[in-house]
Amino acid sequence: MxxxxxxxxxxxxxxxxxxxxxxxxxxxxxxxxxxxxxxxPSEDEQRRIDELARRLVHAARMGRRQHGGVDAFMHEYGLSSEEGVILMCLAEALLRIPDARTADALIADRIAEGQWDRHLGNSQSLFVNASTWGLMLTGRVVRLKPGGGFDPGSLMKRLVQRSGKPMIREAMRYAMRIMGDQFVLxxxxxxxxxxxxxxxxxxxxxxxxxxxxxxxxxxxxxxxxxxxxxxxxxxxxxxxxxxxxxxxxxxxxxxxxxxxxxxxxxxxxxxxxxxxxxxxxxxxxxxxxxxxxxxxxxxxxxxxxxxxxxxxxxxxxxxxxxxxxxxxxxxxxxxxxxxxxxxxxxxxxxxxxxxxxxxxxxxxxAYWDSEIKWAQERGLxxxxxxxxxxxxxxxxxxxxxxxxxxxxxxxxxxxxxxxxxxxSIYTAGRGASYEFQRLHGMGQAIYEEVVGADKLDRPCRIYAPVGGHEDLLAYLVRRLLENGANTSFVSRLADDxxxxxxxxxxxxxxxxxxxxxxxxxxxxxGDVFRPSRLNSLGLPLYERSVREPLKEKIRDALLSPLAAGPIVGGKVVTAGESQDVLSPTDRRVRVGTVREAGSPEIDEALRLARVAQHGWDARGGDERAAILLKAADRLEQNRAPLMAVMIREAGKTLDNAQGDLREAADFLRYYANEARSYYGDALELASTTGERNVLSLHGRGVFCCISPWNFPLAVFLGQVSAALAAGNAVVAKPAEQTPLTAFLATKILHEAGVPGDVLHLLPGGGKVGARLTGDRRVDGVAFTGSNETAWVIQRSLAERKGVIAPFIAETGGINAMIADTSALPEQVVRDVVRSAFDSAGQRCSAARVLFIQQETADRTIEMLAGAMDELAIGDPMHYSTDIGPVIDEAAQRTLEAHKRNMQGKAK
Structure with missing residues (x-):
């Protein structure tokens, strides 16, 4: 007991x-x-390593006739050859295509490009030559034209003409199966x-x-x-x-x-x-x-x-x-x-x-190429x-x-x-307990000299894939990438x-x-875009040691509500009534307050901007670029407070908030480079005697920038930095849902050196935008938002008297994705979910419609529904949240109305 x-x-x-x-x-x-x-290794170890390695290579080459397999295939069709790349593409797609039409089109498109006959007989491996005959036959058939002839002979030609496309398709599939069987036990x-x-x-x-x-x-x-x-x-x-x-x-x-x-x-x-x-x-x-x-x-x-x-x-x-x-x-x-x-x-x-x-x-x-690219994309x-x-x-x-x-x-x-x-292992591990491992279908010639009491007498375990051909694809591509390059040992060993x-x-x-x-x-x-610019710095949020300190700084930044208002002439306007800015995550949470711009602030901003624009333009592209680059650096230095406001004010998740900040920094650096390129020294043109003709670019005057709430930092600074880089003064009107983010961004630009008289912030609703676009002192408008609002602005500009103002509008639409049966359903589902539901679907680029073929529709839809069930909706401050809130009650009502409509009409 x-x-x-x-x-x-x-x-x-x-x-x-x-x-x-x-x-x-x-x-x-x-x-x-x-x-x-x-x-x-020691000198003695190095001597023994060299002797044994030389013996292993010699024996492996001698045994390649019997054990050619995938090793020989990798050499003959490595990724350094056009045919090797074609094979990788086909192997990755063909085996899963259920409909004949798409399979025929894919085969015709890819195999016709290869010169398969030049590989025939190059290898001593029966496997390689058998595969090559199937590929060569297919390639010749799909290139066949009426009246055209070809080697290796009329018999094959007549056979193909009688058999038609089904025979081609089956020959191609058989060639792929031969290759697949070499990889799968x-x-x-x-x-x-x-x-x-x-x-x-x-x-x-x-x-x-x-x-x-x-x-x-x-x-x-x-x-x-x-x-x-x-x-x-x-x-x-x-x-x-x-x-x-x-x-x-x-x-x-x-x-x-x-x-x-x-x-x-x-x-x-x-x-x-x-x-x-x-x-x-x-x-x-x-x-x-x-x-x-x-x-x-x-x-x-x-x-x-x-x-x-x-x-x-x-x-x-x-x-x-x-x-x-x-x-x-x-x-x-x-x-x-x-x-x-x-x-x-x-x-x-x-x-x-x-x-x-x-x-x-x-x-x-096995993921080296992907790890390199992901690190570049993430800006690590x-x-x-x-x-x-x-x-x-x-x-x-x-x-x-x-x-x-x-x-x-x-x-x-x-x-x-x-x-x-x-x-090296054998030499260092004398007397130790260990084993070797190899992939099924590869390295057999080497390990015939390792396994067995009469050889090196060391055990070897075979890593053996098991599964149908439809499951082979990603594994096969990894092996081709890993071993098909001409720098790999497998490829060089097969090269006599x-x-x-x-x-x-x-x-x-x-x-x-x-x-x-x-x-x-x-x-x-960080240097992938050099010499033109730096890549924006991204933090690996997937690392707890990075994420948790950042979240602590974000929480600290939210302790004090932010008070924002118009910034005119470099000064914050504090007089007047303020409104609460509430979080879309929880309407009981006040993120800060904002005072909207009135007529006095609008008039003063336009007056100061027109006066200051000429001096700003005269400073030249190099000086303006230096200021924008400094602003980009300050943006990254203020990562936590900026992300904090976007998370609470715009409902962005941690990843989305960092993405918005990185895009904003990229915009600043990109347009800084543009300023240096286009607004530097004047270009000397051809001139007649007594003349001097030069070409130089200058700002138009005062630009009005109207930005959306779904990218409150990136699009806001993208518009503003482009206009500033070109030598314009700017009056910026951010979305009324996200004025706090724009307020912080404007202050950073001023701290970096943009004169207060050149850049003004005018928060407010549609009335502020209408007042600005209707004013003749505005020389151009940059707008991102709905089609309806763009049409209103266009009419307003057209009705003004005087010089026609340019209107740069980026509006919404229906983003459709088309996926045929050559696309791997798992990848389709991953990309659809990411596109449709990232940022709660509140992007103009978000997937709205998916077109798929009937043959794979049921499987894809079932998988898509299952993947959607795995998404977590919640507080965007939590790293585990996939989908944060929509921006406001109006957006929620739109979604509810669409839901009711689909429930009534969708089949």
Missing amino acids: AEALKAPLPSPPLPSREEIAAYHLTDEDRLVADLITRAA GQTIELALGRAEAYEAKGYRFSYDMLGEAARTDADAVRYQERYLHAADKVGQAAGKPRDQGFQRLMSRAGLSVKLSAIHPRFEPAKENRVIAEVVPRLVELCRLAKSHALSITVDAEEADRLELTLAVLAEAALHPDLENWHGLGLAVQAYSRRALPVLRWLKRLSEASRRRIPVRLVKG ENYPVFTRKVNTDVSFLASMRFLLAEPEAFYPQFATHNAHTVA EAPIAEIIRDPVAAAERNTPHRNPEIPKP
């Missing part, structure tokens, strides 16, 4: 991830210099287990990967979870009961690879609390089953912004009491990540806390991955040595097809003209020679 009343032992504390966060965007030069020291786990037996007889182990991309709906996640459970059960049954329960026995048996994004529709940092609550039980359920069958589970590595979330889930599962004394839960770690070593140090602490040995699959990484301070391949290789070797040095904490699993890397010495060169020595260590051909994210 006393035993039953004992309190459960407290769970050990989770290891801190602070060091990992610190390395996220760390300086590449300093990091690589440190990694070189950690990775460098089996379409079902049962078929895969059958094919695996021949490899297991040679000494190979397996890790089965159930193909499928990130879940978009909860139904997707449940289906993927069931597939994992089914696979674990079947693999366990096939493996039978182990002879003993030791760790080495566990590692000698098969395992499963699991993508956490496949078992949860919102596996993303913004949903961390929900993910922990829902994914951990699913992972633990799978691990319990694996434990009962003495199998291992490896959590796959995914995108950089999901790393810390993955670690959080892994830690919770590792410390779960049901998994005590089971050492089968592992993680894939990406060497191309600048956080690779900190992650391994964190895993060592997790090993100690959970009293388990952790299998670690060390990989190079640096890249989360290395910018040189050789730096990734050095990181891999340094991580390898760390893993081998901690046998109590880790069971290393080295995933590589690189002979030099294999040789590539010298062995070049193929097995030491990456540590190569990295040491590079100055700088980072790749100078890849500019930092």
